[in-house]
Amino acid sequence: MTPQDLKNVMGSGLLSFPITDFDANGDFDAKSYAARLEWLAPFGASALFAAGGTGEYFSLTAGEYPAIIRTAVDTCRGKVPIIAGAGGPTRFAIECAQAAEKAGAHGILLMPHYMTEASQEGLAAHVEAVCKSVDFGVIIYNRGVSRYTPETVARLCERNPNLVGFKDGVGDIEGMASMFLAMGDRLAYLGGLPTAEVYAAAYKALGTPVYSSAVFNFIPRTAMRFYEAVKNDDQATQHQLLKDFFMPYLKIRNRSAGYAVSIIKAGARIVGHPAGPVRPPLADLQPDEVEMLAALIRKVEQA
Numbered sequence: 590m591t592p593q594d595l596k597n598v599m600g601s602g603l604l605s606f607p608i609t610d611f612d613a614n615g616d617f618d619a620k621s622y623a624a625r626l627e628w629l630a631p632f633g634a635s636a637l638f639a640a641g642g643t644g645e646y647f648s649l650t651a652g653e654y655p656a657i658i659r660t661a662v663d664t665c666r667g668k669v670p671i672i673a674g675a676g677g678p679t680r681f682a683i684e685c686a687q688a689a690e691k692a693g694a695h696g697i698l699l700m701p702h703y704m705t706e707a708s709q710e711g712l713a714a715h716v717e718a719v720c721k722s723v724d725f726g727v728i729i730y731n732r733g734v735s736r737y738t739p740e741t742v743a744r745l746c747e748r749n750p751n752l753v754g755f756k757d758g759v760g761d762i763e764g765m766a767s768m769f770l771a772m773g774d775r776l777a778y779l780g781g782l783p784t785a786e787v788y789a790a791a792y793k794a795l796g797t798p799v800y801s802s803a804v805f806n807f808i809p810r811t812a813m814r815f816y817e818a819v820k821n822d823d824q825a826t827q828h829q830l831l832k833d834f835f836m837p838y839l840k841i842r843n844r845s846a847g848y849a850v851s852i853i854k855a856g857a858r859i860v861g862h863p864a865g866p867v868r869p870p871l872a873d874l875q876p877d878e879v880e881m882l883a884a885l886i887r888k889v890e891q892a
């Protein structure tokens with residue numbers, strides 16, 4: 590897939606980030622992961638991000654990463670494109686990006702580097718080194734310590750034709766509007782804040798209607814229904830689902846830092862597609878929180 594094809598895919602519909610399956614010992618479980626992707630692939634996401642944020646990229650080892658991407662590519666071949674997460678230190682991000690390209694992924698999402706603050710020059714050097722290390726398309730992820738100004742992104746785009754996408758996980762309306770108005774259709778844009786549905790209508794109004802859904806992992810039909818409602822400006826359906834599901838869901842998610850990912854694994858377990866525990870530093874939901882989530886899922890799935 591060319592970088593331009595990746596950009597077109599990114600602009601064409603709902604995207605999602607599958608969770609990564611671990612067994613009882615906490616090791617990657619390829620069989621369970623493949624079964625998950627087989628289950629999710631037909632629901633209509635336009636691409637799936639393997640080993641992304643919700644896929645606990647930040648907790649994976651260099652040794653297990655290639656197998657995760659290979660499993661995703663092999664399982665989804667001919668069904669749905671796979672974009673691989675990559676990130677952390679520049680050299681590690683390059684190793685992952687090249688392993689993903691070798692495994693047949695269709696592009697990468699370049700997630701934040703590790704820990705330290707960085708200048709715009711430093712960020713640009715990091716992104717450029719990764720872009721130049723591969724031929725396929727690169728999407729940068731605006732989040733945490735990796736926050737890009739439109740000037741930095743414009744410079745990067747001039748020098749790196751394979752930089753084709755910008756995913757936002759910050760939620761700064763001024764920043765997103767500035768980026769979109771400066772870069773226009775040079776990039777594809779993805780709303781990717783934790784629980785992106787809550788921001789979807791506002792991002793659409795800005796001119797960036799595509800987002801990624803983490804809840805797609807356990808309520809894929811409802812996630813697609815919400816996406817269609819956003820696409821068609823069907824506010825009644827959006828508001829109903831926000832009231833019935835997403836707002837009470839946020840109350841559970843907000844009980845602990847890191848629950849944006851843990852709650853997705855809990856949801857998958859509830860609907861009969863368990864992926865094992867989250868890895869530290871994340872923590873799994875408490876039993877009463879799982880009960881609350883199960884009640885919410887019942888409500889929305891019966892509708």
Ligand SMILES: O=C([O-])C(=O)C[C@H](O)[C@@H](O)C(=O)[O-]
Nearest residue numbers: 606642643781783784785803
């Ligand atoms: O890696 C990530 O940031 C994500 O997993 C993005 C999520 O899909 C986010 O958009 C969400 O929680 O809906």
